[in-house]
Amino acid sequence: MLMNNVKLAWHFYQQEYRFSHQRLLRWTQGALMLFIITLSQSSANIQTYLNDNLQGLLGADAVLSQQQALTAEQHNDIANLSSKVVTTQQVKTTLTHNGQWQLVKLKAVGQQYPLQGELLTSASLQDKGQVTASGPQQGHIWLDARLFASLSVEMGETLQVANQQLIVSRILQHEPDRLMEGHTVDMRAMINQLDMKRLNFSSDLIHFRYLIAASSAQIEQLTTWQQQTLPAAEIFHKQGNHPLSLFWKRTENFMGLASIILFFMAAIAIEQLTQVHMKKDQYFSAICMSLGASNTTGIQVSLFKWLISLLLLVPVVLILSALFHWLIIDWLSGTFSALQWQINYPLIAKSLTALLAVFAIFHAPVWLSLKNNSVAKLFSGVNKGFSHWFSKLSSIAVLTGVTLTYSDNGLLTLMMVTATVITIALMIVISWSSLTLGEKLTQNISGLVPFSLFMMKQRLINKSTQILGVGLCAFLLLFTLMLLKDLGQTMSSYQRQHDGNVMVSQATQPQMEFIEHWASDKDIAIRQTKPYMHAKLIAINNQSLAEFTDKPSDSLATFSRSIRLHWTDAIPLNNQVVDGTWWETNTPKWQQISIEQEVMTDLGLVLGDWLTFFIGQQPSFR
Amino acid sequence: MPSYIELKNASQSFQTNDTQVTLFNNLNLTVHQGESYAITGPSGAGKSSLLTLISGLEQPSTGHGVYVNAGQSKALSELRSDIGFIFQQFHLLPELTALNNVALPLKLRGDKDAIKKATAWLSKVGLNDRINHKPSELSGGEQQRVAIARALVFQPKFIFADEPTGNLDQKCAIEIADILFTCCQENNAALVVVTHSDALANRATHQFSLIDGQFNQQSNQTLEVASC
Numbered sequence: 126m127l128m129n130n131v132k133l134a135w136h137f138y139q140q141e142y143r144f145s146h147q148r149l150l151r152w153t154q155g156a157l158m159l160f161i162i163t164l165s166q167s168s169a170n171i172q173t174y175l176n177d178n179l180q181g182l183l184g185a186d187a188v189l190s191q192q193q194a195l196t197a198e199q200h201n202d203i204a205n206l207s208s209k210v211v212t213t214q215q216v217k218t219t220l221t222h223n224g225q226w227q228l229v230k231l232k233a234v235g236q237q238y239p240l241q242g243e244l245l246t247s248a249s250l251q252d253k254g255q256v257t258a259s260g261p262q263q264g265h266i267w268l269d270a271r272l273f274a275s276l277s278v279e280m281g282e283t284l285q286v287a288n289q290q291l292i293v294s295r296i297l298q299h300e301p302d303r304l305m306e307g308h309t310v311d312m313r314a315m316i317n318q319l320d321m322k323r324l325n326f327s328s329d330l331i332h333f334r335y336l337i338a339a340s341s342a343q344i345e346q347l348t349t350w351q352q353q354t355l356p357a358a359e360i361f362h363k364q365g366n367h368p369l370s371l372f373w374k375r376t377e378n379f380m381g382l383a384s385i386i387l388f389f390m391a392a393i394a395i396e397q398l399t400q401v402h403m404k405k406d407q408y409f410s411a412i413c414m415s416l417g418a419s420n421t422t423g424i425q426v427s428l429f430k431w432l433i434s435l436l437l438l439v440p441v442v443l444i445l446s447a448l449f450h451w452l453i454i455d456w457l458s459g460t461f462s463a464l465q466w467q468i469n470y471p472l473i474a475k476s477l478t479a480l481l482a483v484f485a486i487f488h489a490p491v492w493l494s495l496k497n498n499s500v501a502k503l504f505s506g507v508n509k510g511f512s513h514w515f516s517k518l519s520s521i522a523v524l525t526g527v528t529l530t531y532s533d534n535g536l537l538t539l540m541m542v543t544a545t546v547i548t549i550a551l552m553i554v555i556s557w558s559s560l561t562l563g564e565k566l567t568q569n570i571s572g573l574v575p576f577s578l579f580m581m582k583q584r585l586i587n588k589s590t591q592i593l594g595v596g597l598c599a600f601l602l603l604f605t606l607m608l609l610k611d612l613g614q615t616m617s618s619y620q621r622q623h624d625g626n627v628m629v630s631q632a633t634q635p636q637m638e639f640i641e642h643w644a645s646d647k648d649i650a651i652r653q654t655k656p657y658m659h660a661k662l663i664a665i666n667n668q669s670l671a672e673f674t675d676k677p678s679d680s681l682a683t684f685s686r687s688i689r690l691h692w693t694d695a696i697p698l699n700n701q702v703v704d705g706t707w708w709e710t711n712t713p714k715w716q717q718i719s720i721e722q723e724v725m726t727d728l729g730l731v732l733g734d735w736l737t738f739f740i741g742q743q744p745s746f747r
Numbered sequence: 748m749p750s751y752i753e754l755k756n757a758s759q760s761f762q763t764n765d766t767q768v769t770l771f772n773n774l775n776l777t778v779h780q781g782e783s784y785a786i787t788g789p790s791g792a793g794k795s796s797l798l799t800l801i802s803g804l805e806q807p808s809t810g811h812g813v814y815v816n817a818g819q820s821k822a823l824s825e826l827r828s829d830i831g832f833i834f835q836q837f838h839l840l841p842e843l844t845a846l847n848n849v850a851l852p853l854k855l856r857g858d859k860d861a862i863k864k865a866t867a868w869l870s871k872v873g874l875n876d877r878i879n880h881k882p883s884e885l886s887g888g889e890q891q892r893v894a895i896a897r898a899l900v901f902q903p904k905f906i907f908a909d910e911p912t913g914n915l916d917q918k919c920a921i922e923i924a925d926i927l928f929t930c931c932q933e934n935n936a937a938l939v940v941v942t943h944s945d946a947l948a949n950r951a952t953h954q955f956s957l958i959d960g961q962f963n964q965q966s967n968q969t970l971e972v973a974s975c
């Protein structure tokens with residue numbers, strides 16, 4: 126019986142294949158499926174990419190950073206919040222090799238490192254970085270390329286750190302948690318946690334960073350906990366005001382909204398089409414039933430026919446969507462380097478099921494009316510009553526469901542939905558009242574104008590869904606464009622804030638010339654170059670540093686070594702003078718220096734203090 | 748044991764907005780297999796509505812109908828696989844050719860010879876040169892003949908015809924009436940015809956009229972020796 130009905134459905138499907146309403150429905154459904162699958166695949170692809178990228182830049186969802194190690198109790202508290210916590214320790218020390226020496230930031234990590242993102246290392250300076258599962262083994266040290274070159278070591282040689290011998294075994298290319306440490310130009314090296322213990326640094330020199338995997342809720346808890354128990358510690362997290370995370374949030378919101386908008390458009394189109402299709406299908410089933418088919422046969426044939434027409438679309442849709450997905454990714458890979466085309470099979474299954482469910486819900490009134498109505502009623506095509514309301518309610522339910530699934534920003538979604546509803550209301554009111562007014566005004570003039578207005582009003586009721594559909598689509602399209610514009614602005618302002626996306630931390634004069642040449646060749650703007658020389662602060666107001674302040678601080682520690690002293694005529698675009706005045710050109714008092722606000726407070730400096738630097742051979746500066 | 752349909756105390760009324768239209772009240776009628784019935788009456792009297800009730804395509808507002816087959820009584824909706832219905836509005840599928848329209852009921856029954864039988868029936872109603880035309884390419888009378896062929900092609904036990912000759916010329920009408928009554932005779936089927944034509948009504952064994960909700964049997968008809 127069932128088999129026979131499937132056969133019948135197949136037969137009628139073939140017979141109906143060329144009918145214009147079938148063809149229209151097929152094309153629309155196919156286009157929608159193609160659209161949604163391509164979109165979901167591409168956006169999933171990009172989201173994964175951005176997520177990986179962000180992980181690669183942040184290395185953790187949250188980072189707790191402080192000068193001391195956490196106590197066992199504090200450690201417990203964190204472990205209760207998140208199951209994944211990785212500790213890193215950092216110390217500034219000097220590495221020497223064959224009479225060369227360098228100040229480095231030495232980082233000690235355990236086997237669990239990295240927590241998120243990829244650690245990239247290579248075997249030689251020329252090699253590309255390879256993904257490395259965890260940090261160096263005990264007795265090994267990895268150096269970053271700059272350090273490797275400046276110490277002129279060879280792979281496999283040993284370095285003396287404190288009293289320990291460490292083998293140089295790899296070149297450190299990228300640490301995923303680097304960005305959350307803040308921008309520094311320090312040279313970097315990495316060792317195993319156990320070696321750190323044996324190196325026996327005094328504990329106040331070691332800086333502890335705890336990389337934590339956490340959800341947004343956990344991050345919130347963590348922040349509260351930190352404020353209560355460890356007010357001195359610093360916490361960085363994804364949701365924080367890190368510009369990248371802001372950008373990421375924006376992207377996620379946009380993707381969510383775009384999906385909702387697309388689904389709205391899709392729903393309108395499907396609803397429109399099923400209205401037509403439903404009448405046909407109902408009529409067809411009514412004829413079959415009047416010719417001896419039972420209710421069950423009628424419903425089954427209709428159901429199978431529907432299913433066959435969709436299932437046959439699937440392979441075509443999948444092939445085409447893979448193609449479009451590939452094209453999109455190929456096009457985007459210009460912007461997102463290393464973005465790779467990747468098919469997400471579970472997502473395909475999920476989207477297809479969701480689409481099928483949506484189509485089914487829109488088609489369900491047919492099956493319901495076949496079940497509940499007498500054959501004679503089916504012929505007259507009455508669709509008032511239950512199934513009519515069912516179809517309207519189910520459309521609303523579908524839209525609500527879609528909205529809830531896709532939105533990740535309640536307020537934004539609410540705003541969009543409200544805007545949509547207001548638009549609909551406005552469209553109804555404006556068209557209705559203008560037509561009524563027109564009819565009234567033209568009543569006394571010739572007969573044709575009021576008649577056509579009257580007809581338009583009549584049609585308005587009949588065609589309201591079509592009119593709403595078209596109007597809504599136009600509105601949604603505009604809305605999407607606005608959103609895209611907004612996203613574009615965010616992106617460009619993000620780029621402006623960040624002064625480009627490549628930083629060269631050190632270059633000699635010939636190297637700089639090469640860079641300038643290369644940049645002008647490739648039409649690349651160099652946002653900023655900062656010439657510098659090493660300078661060592663030797664006195665403040667003619668007192669030695671030790672005499673001037675005995676309060677230990679980061680700044681003092683920095684100034685106890687030589688620093689990079691920059692010079693420029695004009696204020697750099699991304700800097701800003703908080704206090705005092707920038708020097709004028711040709712001023713006789715040319716010995717002036719600007720200092721970061723934080724450093725001023727740290728050292729207790731006021732405007733007008735004299736700093737004496739040792740540069741090359743000469744001391745001087747204010 | 749021949750089967751029959753029985754309507755007991757059937758009433759039909761429609762509620763439209765705030766007015767109620769009552770077509771008939773407490774109507775009793777039995778349709779036996781192998782016999783022919785004609786229903787006449789003015790337009791709007793409710794003849795078509797009555798026909799849908801007898802055939803089980805619609806339920807009466809009150810009262811009920813039974814289908815007694817081989818001594819077992821069933822609901823009228825069970826009757827559906829045994830009826831051939833010729834609609835006043837034909838109800839052909841506009842997208843299918845005449846042939847496929849006629850073959851439809853056979854295909855629904857899984858008949859392998861559907862096309863062959865349908866072709867035969869189309870030539871029987873005089874349409875062998877219109878086999879591959881769609882309903883929109885056929886005249887009203889031709890469409891009616893397609894509808895008749897579709898209703899008879901699977902040899903149903905009960906044939907319901909709503910104005911089967913309304914759109915036909917006299918010669919054609921006689922031919923179609925011949926086909927209907929022959930079919931009824933050959934297959935021992937029941938035939939219920941709704942018609943405005945006395946000529947057609949007079950050929951039926953039983954003749955009824957439906958006027959102002961009153962259902963009357965025309966007396967003299969049974970006396971005439973008019974087998975179906």
Ligand SMILES: Nc1ncnc2c1ncn2[C@@H]1O[C@H](COP(=O)(O)OP(=O)(O)OP(=O)(O)O)[C@@H](O)[C@H]1O
Pocket residue numbers: 505761762763768770788789790791792793794795796797835
């Ligand atoms: N679904 C319905 N809803 C409301 N009224 C209906 C419905 N179906 C039929 N009627 C009304 O019932 C009355 C009888 O209709 P019906 O089609 O049975 O008439 P008829 O006797 O077949 O007429 P004709 O000879 O013109 O075919 C009509 O007045 C019609 O308006």
Ligand SMILES: [Mg+2]
Pocket residue numbers: 794795796835909
């Ligand atoms: Mg009628």
